[in-house]
Amino acid sequence: MNLVLLLPEDLISSDRARLTGRRLQHVREVHRAGVGDDLTVGLLGGKMGRGRVLRLDDEALELALVLDQEPPPKLPLTLVIALTRPKVLNRVVAAASSLGAARIVLLNAWKVEKAYWSSPKLKEANLREHLILGLEQAKDTVLPELRLARFFRPFVEDELPSLLRGGTGLVAHPGTGGAAPKVLVAPFTLAIGPEGGWIEAEVQSLLKAGLQPLDLGPRILRVETALAALVGRLF
C-alpha cells in the first residue's frame, strides 16, 4: 500500500479521516507509523496528498489531510481480457488497475470455461476491492471502468468498433507474425486471449472489428505478465 486510499465515508470532516479494518492494520503492522508521521493518502476519485497521523491505536487511525495533488493521468487504454481462471483473476484485475488502464473489459471466449462466470470472484465488491488494491499499489485514486462482457459476439461486433474511436487496437495472438504498428495513435485497445488462446474465428472477429494482430514472439506468457509487457511496449 503505497497510498492509503480514503473512501467518502472515511471523512469525518473536510480535512479529517478516520479509518478502521484492513487499512488501520496495514498502517500499524507494515508502515509501522506513529502519531505525527505523514502518510501518502488520496481520496477515491479525487486528489492525493498527505495525511498526518493524529491517532493510531487498536480502534482507529485518524488523519489530518492535505489533499493538494492531482492523481497520475490514466493511460488512454482499454484492456479487453478474456475472463481468466478465478484463481488468477484478483491478481490480473489489480495489475490492470495498477498499470493505469482507463477501462477493463472481461470478455467471454471459446476457451473460457463456463463455470468461471459463476465465480464469486466476479462479484462487484470483490472486483472493486482488487481494483482498489491496484490503485493503492500504484498511487492512484481513480477507479478504471470495469465491464463484464458475458457474450463475445455482441461485444465484439456492436461495441468494440466504437471503443476503438480512431485509435489503435491490437490483439495479442501468437503465430500471426504481426509486429506492433509503427504509427501508434491513442486511444489504445489491447485484447488478450484466454490461457488456451483465441480460436481462429475469434481472431477473425476481432480483426474485422478493427484490431490488428500482434505477435509477441515464441514465448507464451501468463495474462498478467503479457499485459504488463504490452503496456510497457506501448507507453
Place this chain on the structure above:
Amino acid sequence: MNLVLLLPEDLISSDRARLTGRRLQHVREVHRAGVGDDLTVGLLGGKMGRGRVLRLDDEALELALVLDQEPPPKLPLTLVIALTRPKVLNRVVAAASSLGAARIVLLNAWKVEKAYWSSPKLKEANLREHLILGLEQAKDTVLPELRLARFFRPFVEDELPSLLRGGTGLVAHPGTGGAAPKVLVAPFTLAIGPEGGWIEAEVQSLLKAGLQPLDLGPRILRVETALAALVGRLF
C-alpha cells in the same frame, strides 16, 4: 503448462520418456490428453518437439518423442532483483524465467528484511522448480542462471561492472526523471529495487557501477509487473 519439460531421468530410451507425479496429473486433468494425442515437449537444456502419448493411466505417462526444434533464444538480459518477500518470490522467479532472461540475480538491499534470506523458498530445489514452471509456461527448455547475492556492496562494486560488458544497464528508480536511453546496446542489465525502493546510497552505488537511472513514471508497480513492463519496453 504449454510445454511438458522432460528431465534427463525421464528418458527410458533416446526417443521415449516416462513421467509420473505433477506432470502426469497435469496432462490428465488439465490437458485431458488421451493415447495418440501429441503434446508439445522439450528436454531440459535441449531441443523441443512433440511427444505422442503411448500410455496414460494412474501410474505413468509414456511418450514417443520427436525433438527437432531449437528452443527460443534467451534475451541478452540480466535481471538484478532485490530479494522480494517470500510470499511473492515464487511468482517473480517464474515470471523472470518465462520472460526469457538469461540471468537472474537476487540481491540484498537495505529495505530487504534479513529474515527473507532464511526463507525455505530460497532453497535450490524450490527456486529451480519455479524457474521450470516459467519455462513450461513460455515454451522454453533452457534454465536461466540464477544467483543469490547476499551482500550488496561486493556484488555491485566487484561483479556488476563486468556483467555490464559494454551493454546497457538501467536501474528503475522513481523520481529520477531518467528516460530510457535512446541508444540501447545489448546485453542489458536491469536492476529492480525492493518494495520500499532503493535507498539513495544504493542508487549512487548502482550508478557508479555503470547503470543509468530509469524513471518509470508516477505509478509504483509490483516487482513482477515492473519487470514485465521493462522487458516489454526494451525488447
